[in-house]
Structures are given as structure tokens and as C-alpha cells.
Amino acid sequence: MYKEGFIMAWASLIANKMRSLLTMLGIIIGVAAVIALVSIGFGVRQQIQDSISSLGSNLLMVYPGAPRTPGVRPTAASQKTLKVKDYETLKKLNDVDMISPVAGSSSYVIVYTNKNWTTTVNGINSDFQYINNWTMKSGRFITDAQVERRERVAVIGSTVAKNLFGDENPVGKDIRIKNDPFKVVGVLDTKGSGSFGNDQDDIVFIPYTTAMERVRGVDYLSMIYIKAKDGADLNRVQSDIENIMRVRHKIKNPELDDFNVRNMATIMETVNETTGTMTLFLGAVAAISLLVGGIGIMNIMLVSVTERTREIGVRKALGATYRVIVMQFLIEAVVISLIGGAIGVVFGIGASKLISAATSMKTVISMGPILLSFGFSMAIGLIFGIYPARKAAKLNPIDALHYE
Template identity: 55%
Template sequence: MLFNESVIIALKALYSNKLRSILTMLGIIIGVGAVIAMVSIGMGVRKKVQDSISSLGSNMLIVQAGAPRVNGVRQAAGSGENLKLDDSDAIKKKIKNIDYVAPSVQKAYQVVNGNQNWNTTVYGITYEYMSIRSLTVNSGSFISDNDINTRTRVAVIGATVASNLFGSTNPVGKNIRINNDPYKIIGVLDNKGQSAMGQDQDDCVLIPITTAMERLMALTSIRTINVQVSSADKIDQVQAEIETLLRQRHRIKNPADDDFQVNNLTSIMETMTSTTTMITLLLGSIAAISLVVGGIGIMNIMMVSVTERTREIGIRKALGATFNNIMMQFLIESIVVSVLGGLVGIIIGCASAMAIAQFGGFNTVITLEPILLSFFFSVGIGLFFGIYPARKAAKLDPIEALRYE
């Protein structure tokens, strides 16, 4: 019963000084709201990065041409011409634990339909590219092995290209011109949206890799080979086997002289996730500073409250209130302030996160963990900063307190 009475007395004391109580809670409200909003932004960035990397395919290895040494200086990735289509075939035939192998080339072109034109990237790909990149066809069909074998001038276009060249009309069966050559559209891809780097993944034209290399781009080498490993625990083993195979095919004895690079997307995702997690913690930590400031505000107001209620404390002690009774009374008051502030802060923080997502152009992810963490942290702050004023009140001499004017 004493605890319930203490809570009621605390609420009455706060209500009797409404403006002061609101200003005291404001620091906690801002702190909790800021922590939730900042952490939701950080987690939104992390999710966007993860989704972007995942859109490239799961358990992925990307073999890139280039990085040869010229006069002892390593060149940029993609600058070499030593990666061949036969290398892709060899990887597919000789390396185990692989689901898909998809070589590709790419180059920017202006694509024309009648009096409409659009600058985009044309990719030369194989049928496996659809599975490895998790692509789906909205209408029509995808590039087949027969298209690759016969070097057919056919194309599958992204939603952005379709919209800019054909508007709302279904382009399947119609022709576009790439480098003044006609290509028949056999399919339109579903929307994939933007990548984490802001690149429009729907702004693309896909054609058979043999058509691209021999009839459009006049290439004898490929730029990248996308490899999807059957399981995550086999990635490192498959990567080592691919590197060994390519060194044998390219007659490279010293790994430092590799004219290719094998990038592990799983490692890249782990690095990016670790980086974005640190950013999230940094944002949350900065926002949490305002919680500490709010705690100092609680201590300040409780000190004022002790001074104002000195005679009340003296009367309580004269009537038999113990040290623990007085201590509990003032601790409960400080905790009530932090609990109410924390609850209001949760509402404001969640509303702010949703508003940022709606109007600010940021992706936000609201989860239970930062909400609970910030709330209990605010309660702990109220408890910690309420101890000193409560002890001061409990230690007052009842005779001196009764004399206080």
C-alpha cells in the first residue's frame, strides 16, 4: 500500500507543477525520441545496403577481368582483355558446388524507337543471368540458349527503358535500334528499383552475349563472370578453386601477377553490415547524450522540490517516516518523470521515423530493441539522477526541517 500511495503522491506533486514537470520530462522525451529515430535511420541504411547486395544474387562470386601489372603497377579492374568466354565454360565444367555461371559484357548505347531515344546500358548475358540476378519477366520471355547459339538480335528491356521508349504500350514484339541495328524485343523485366548506390536497376537492355560480343561491341574478351555457389560454407573453397583454374589457363605462376580478380559478395556484405552497424551505434550514442542531459534536468528539479518541501519532509519524519520511506518517495517521483517522458518519447520517436521515411527520402526500420533499450535507459537515468536528491531529503534533520521557512 505504501508504494501505491507514494506513486499517487508523486503524480499529485507533478500535477501541481505542470509546466515545470513538462519541461523536466522534455529532455527525456527528446532523448528517447532521438535515439529511436536515429537508430531507425541507421538500420534502414543497413537494410538498403543488404538488399542491394542481395539483389546481385546470393552466395555470389564475381570474377572481373583486368588488374594486370604494367611496369610493376597494377591496373584497374576491367582494364584487361585476358578473360575469355572459354574461361566461363571451364569454370562451369570443372568446378564443383556451383549452381550458375553467367558471363557478361556491357557498354552504354543510345537506344532508339521511332522518334524516341534513350541512353542506357546494354548487357550481353546468358540465360543463367536471369537466375543468378533473381530477375523475373513481366511480359514476354527471356533470352534462350538458342538465341545465344544463333547470335540472334533479340533484347529484353528493363521497365525504365520500356517506359521511356514506349510509354504505356506493351513493347513485346516491337523493334528498337541499337547502334543503328534492329533488335526485336522479346520480354520486359519486372521492376527491381534502385540499388544502394542509387543506380536504377531497371535502366538496362539485355541481349545474348554472343550477339553483343560479335555483332555489336566487337569484343573478344568478357568483363565479368558471375558465379553462384551452391551453399555459403563452400564459397571460400570455390573461390580458391576458380583462382587456381584461371591461373592454370592464363599460365600465371605468381598470384601477384593475376590478370583477374575474384570478389566475394558475402565478405563485402559482412564488411558493409559491420560498417553500417557502427554508424547506427554512433547515431544512437549521439542521440543518447540528450538522455543524460534530461537526467541532469531531473536531478536539478528534484533538488528544487526537496528545498520547497523541506517542512513537509520534517512533518513526515516527525510522524514516524523512516529514511527508506523518504528515499523511496523522491526516487519514485524521479522515476515517474522518466517513465512518462520515455513513453511520450517512444510515440514521438516512432512518429518521427515514419515521417522521415515518408517525407525525407530515407529508408527507416523501426524495431522493438531500440525502443525497449531507450525506454529502460531513460528509467535508469531517472533512477540514477534521482538518488542524490532523494538521499538529501531522507537525511534532513526533522527539527531543522520543521524550522525551515
């Protein structure tokens, strides 16, 4: 019975090729959209995780100002609470392996001869290179001696080097930041785009002391990077940092903190939750088109029942039971869904690869969404094929034979 049902379903599809293709279109688009969008969601999560993991799992960051509250905009004064003395005190913690203050993250026009380029200038120390896994293409990174002497030296990213120097070696050349000369002592290796498409190589590093006193004219830091020693309890280190900061800033109530500390474990957990929700949302939006495809299947099957009323009457007159008629039309609906689902899987995988190749966006194709969307397409065929199948099976054989 099942074999005969499949043969008849296939014959019906072949006999009405265009109608069958249009019926499958909703399923094809739905399955392809689910696979493509979910692969984008997985890719974004993987890209962010890779960027965070490259910094190591034992990284903490201290920011000025209280932890942000939705709907509350931080004041300018709250962003000036992090001082050099805070950095010098935290540096003495036993579990701290490396530590670097950051002064800046401001945009400036960098000038070399008759060329100029607008980029971000950050003030840092020598530990920053190792904390953030920067490697040198040429020259060297900023030294502690240059930080102490507040020297006008700079390390530039490959994007800055390309736009200002072209094929010329930048090391030893002078650039101007706010009309002050800075000697380029090193060029960083290319890192490429970050998690959100930002160019990580469009950057200039100078000593934080120089940035604070000679460029920005401020007495506060933008943030402090802290790398804990291997094996250290990150939560305990974070607690020690918070206690030291409260003592230094004379804060007794933790709710009144004028700083906030984040660690990589917490950030990774937040990223997983956020990207997981985003991926689920994308998949749910795409799945709506599968429901639309199911409605299309039911509509065409109802038309098919009407067209084949006499055929149904003949089959029932020859002894076909209610179950046989239901099974015939259900098999036809499922075959349409399965073929549409299979084509959709191919298109979805192809679309994911095309998106990855055509853009900088990473996509991750997983078997889970493929199997889920394919299984869902088969379920759609069953669910939306039941009503037409039952309607066909309930036809009165005498009325069906007289149907014109």
C-alpha cells in the same frame, strides 16, 4: 511508503504540468530517436539481406583487377584482365550450374522515334536471367543462338519501357543504341528499388558478344557471374576458380592476382558486420539525448528540492527518516523518466512507421531496442535523481523549517 511516494510524485507532476512536460522532453526525444534510428539500421540490413538472398546463397562473382586496397586506386589496365577465354574455361568446371559473363555496365542514350532515355546497358548471356531471378513481363529473354550470332537484340526493364514506349507494347519495336538499331525481344517484370535506392528496372540487356564487338569495341569482360550447383561447397568452388584463373593468367604468387572472387556467404557476413556497426553507431548517437534528458531531470529536481525545503523540514520534524526522503525524490525522478520513456516509445514507433510510409526506406521495429531504451530511460531517472534526493535528505530540519 512506495505507494505514498508514487502518489506524491504524481501530485507534483500534475501541479506543475508544463515544467514536468519540458523535463520529460529530453527523455521523450532520446527514446524516440533511439527506436527510430535503430529501426532504420535494422531495415537497411534487412533490405540488403533480402536483395542478396534473392540471388541465392550459391552465387560467386569474378571481378577483374586485384582485391581493392584502401588508399590505392586501381589502374585502368587492371580492369581489363578478365577475358572471354576465362569465362569459357570456368564454364567447364563440374560444380558450375550456370555462368554468365557481363560486358558493359555503361550508360548510353537509348532512342525510340522522337523519345530518348539514358540508361545502363549490360552485355550478358541466357543464363543471366536465371542467375539473377529475372522474370519476363512480355516477350522472351536473350537466347544462346542470338549470343553466338552477335545479334542486335535487347531486353529492357520496365522503367525504360515506360519512358520510351508509354502504354505501347515494346516487343518487336526497334530502339537505337549508339545509332545502331536493336530489336526489343522482351520486357522484364518490375523489380523495384535495390538495397541502396537504385532503380533495378532502369536497365537494358543485350548479348555480351554484341556489347563487346558492336557497341563498346573491347576484348575484355566487366565481371563473370557463376551459380554453383546445389550442395556444392562454395569455398572449394571459389578455390577451384582462383586456381584456374592463376593458371590461365600465369600467376604463381596469389598476392599478385589480377582478379578477385567473391561469394555470397562472405558478402553477407561483411554486410552484417557493416550494418551492425552502423546500427550501433546510430543508437549511440541517439542515446546521447537521453543523457541530456537526465541532466534536465537532475536540474528540475534540484529546483524542486529548493522549492520544497520547508516541506522537507516538516516531514523530518514529524519523523521522516533519511531513507524515506531519498525514496520520495527518487520515485519522483523515476516517474518522470518512465512517463517520458513511454511517450518516447509511442513516438519512436510512430516515427519509424511514418519514415517507412513516406519514403522507400524500409524500417524494422524490434522489441530489443524498445525495451533497452525504455530501461535506459528508467536508469537515467535513478542515476540523475540520486544527487537531488540525497541533498534533500541531508537538510537540517531546523534550517529547513526556517527557510524562506
